Amino acid sequence: MVRKYVVSPGGRRGAHPDIGSALRAAAARGRAARIEIAPGQYEEQLTVHGEVELVAVGEPGSVVVSRPRGTVLTAFGSVVVRGLALTGRDADAGVVDCRAGFLTLDRVEVRAHHGVCVHVRPGTSATLTDSGFRFGRTVFTGATAVVERCRFAGAADNAVAVIESARVTIRDSRIDGARIHGVRVSDASAQLTGCEITGTERAAVIADTQAELTVEGCRIEGVHGPALQFVEQSRGAVRGTRVRDAENGILVASGADPQVRDCVFTGCRDTGIHVQEAGRGAFEDCEVVDAGNVGVLSTRGGAPHVSGCRVSGGNVGIAVTDRARGRFTGCHVHDLTGVGLRVWDESKTVFEDVRVERCPFGLDAKGNGGTTAELTGVAFGDFDMIAVAAVGQSRVTLRAATAERGLLGFGAGEEAQLQLHDCTVTGVETGGALAFGTARLVARNLTVTGAQSYGLCGTGSAFVDVAGSRFEECAATGLRFDESCGGRLVDCSVTGTSGTAVQHNGRVQLVSLQTTLPVKEITEPAPPPTIVNNYHGPVFVEAVHSAQLAWGNTNVVQQQTHQSRPDDRSEQTAQSVRTEQTGRTERTDDPGHVDPVERP
Incomplete structure (x- = not known):
């Protein structure tokens, strides 16, 4: 009691x-x-x-x-x-x-x-x-x-x-x-x-030192640092959580591996989802809205797996940089001011069934030969500039990718490598594919329809290998090869009612081509004559008569003898010139003309 x-x-x-x-x-x-x-x-x-x-x-x-x-x-x-x-x-x-x-x-x-x-x-x-x-x-x-x-x-x-x-x-x-x-x-x-x-x-909520943390149905707002942070091999799950106005929606680093699902990150000042320094994590059906810098960022060795996520507003949609990795499946990126997808600096990334819409640039790949991006079933639509741009020494492979309504479909420049397999480009303002610099572009079963200029273009010292591809209703030309671009065309077709099938420079092998349009070889103009200016000889500013010229001699001795006849009707001059060592002597008899005099 x-x-x-x-x-x-x-x-x-x-x-x-x-x-x-x-x-x-x-x-x-x-x-x-x-x-x-x-x-x-x-x-x-x-x-x-x-x-x-x-x-x-x-x-x-x-x-x-x-x-x-x-x-x-x-x-x-x-x-x-x-x-x-x-x-x-x-x-x-x-x-x-x-x-x-x-x-x-x-x-x-x-x-x-x-x-x-x-x-x-x-x-x-x-x-x-x-x-x-x-x-x-x-x-x-x-x-x-x-x-x-x-x-x-x-x-x-x-x-x-x-x-x-x-x-x-x-x-x-x-x-x-x-x-x-x-x-x-x-x-x-x-x-x-x-x-x-x-x-x-x-950080509003942080798990460190191998901690276990579960966050479910929470709201995090107005924090100066990350809303959620998993570090130092911590684990756990985040479900149904809403974040607004944080530096980062969720930050994962140093071996941490959370499972994040059905979360919304809105108005994050830097990034919505940020994975770095060997951080991992699985992110499913999350949404990032109006991130100040990057919606989803994997950097400095991060390796997340992101599926079914939506990124809208902000600057960059998904970025993998600085030797990071990432796999992105079924994501939707739209309405950005910068680039939808970015792969930089020795990063390796896989994109599967991703949609990128209403962004100036679709994919931006840049870096050395260790920079790779593999895209399967990715759709780019309503892009202002280019769907895919690979520069530096980066390597990009696209399979069953589509690009619709933009300026340029796919491009590779500098020393980059771009491979296109079963890809489609429709309704672009300039061209379907472009290779420039010393880039290498390989296309298999590429279809370009309705390009307002060209279907495919190679310029500079690029190499283009195109097989089994179709170019339909391209306004100016189906394929164009300028400057010293080389390559080959195998089993390709160009259809349309106007324009040129192929304009080439003679360096591309036309193995097999089906078309009713003309094929034209671009003839390079003859090089201009070579002009050599000698700034060590004499310079005349007016007509010269009966002059003797010598230059390039170490020592020159000249003797002249004058003889007068008794009737004084004429004067005869005998001249002799002796040169020592190697040199050149020339005499002028007519105005503006110089004849060589052989050395005895």
Whole structure:
């Protein structure tokens, strides 16, 4: 049977004047006790042993128990606290310190200035319901606990810390304004359901050090760092969660591998889904809206598997960069201001059954020879510039891909390699496929229909290998090969009512071609004459008569003899020129003409 004790600060008849005296009386009897406390201020340190219930008589918060410094309530046994307000300062061990047994806090207000609100220690259990915890953190160390309908506000540290093998369930609770994390799970296990977290300065919810974390049906808004973060080989699941206005919707790194499903990330300032540094993870049926930089980013060794996700608004849809990997299946990317898909810098990516619509660029691949992208069943539609662009030394392979309504279908430049298998290009403003620089383009069963200029073009020193392909109703030419582009055409057809079937430079092998349109060879103009300017010889600015010229000699000796006839009718001049060492001597007899004089 439970023994009841009454506490009144006025010390009325039959009541204890303070809570401590009632606890001592209950301990002396050694039986279960219920201590009913009248409203008032109690400056006490409470140590509770055994099976004890502390109950505020009146509204919750009408009983205030406080101390200037240190712990206010220490629990040993089975302790229940209802409706009290507990306030402490500099309580490193906790304003409420559960050292043994089982602790229940119901409709309790705990304020910890420069300290810990509640510390639930190893081997103990706790239940926190309809309570508020302000300014300090709530710590579960190696304990088990259930938290329901509680509020954690203004924590100067982590609002809730679940550490050292603790197992905690938090339901329908709210966490506001934590200086570090809202909930940190480290080497422990936690489950959050129906919670709301706002205003944290770092990650709202973080799992580290091989933690297990499940987040379901939660809302996270207005946080300065990531909304969700899994690092250091942590695991877990995130389902049905909504994120708005965070730096990153979810950040996965350092070997972590969460399962994320049916989540929405809206207005994230940097990225919606961010995987890096050997992070993995499976992301299913998620949505990223209006990400500031990238909707889904795998970088620096990340390797996610993303399926059924939708990315809309923002700058870049899906990006895999800096030696990362990724597999993307059944995704829909649309209405971006930049590029739908990006593969850069030695990354390796697979896209399957992906749709990219209303983006200036479809796929942008750039990097060295280790940069590869494989696309199967990918559809690009209503792109402003180009569906697929491969540059650098990147390698891109498309199978059963389509490109509709844009400027240019598929292009490869610089030293890139582009392979097209069973692909279709329809209704483009310029051309179906383009190879330039020293790129290599291989097309098998390519169909280009309704291009307003050309079906396929090779220029520069590119190499083009096209087989089994069709080019229909291309306005200017089916295939065009300029400059020193080389390659071959095998079993191709060009159909239409106007234009040219093939314009080539003579470097492309036309093995077999079916067409009723003309085939024209582009003749290169003859090179201009070579002009050599000699800036070491003489320069004449007007006509010169009877001049002797010598240059390139080390030593020149000239002798002249004048003889006059008696009748003085004419004068005859004998001239001789002797040159030493190697040189050249020329004489002019006519204006503007120079004849060589052979050296004796």
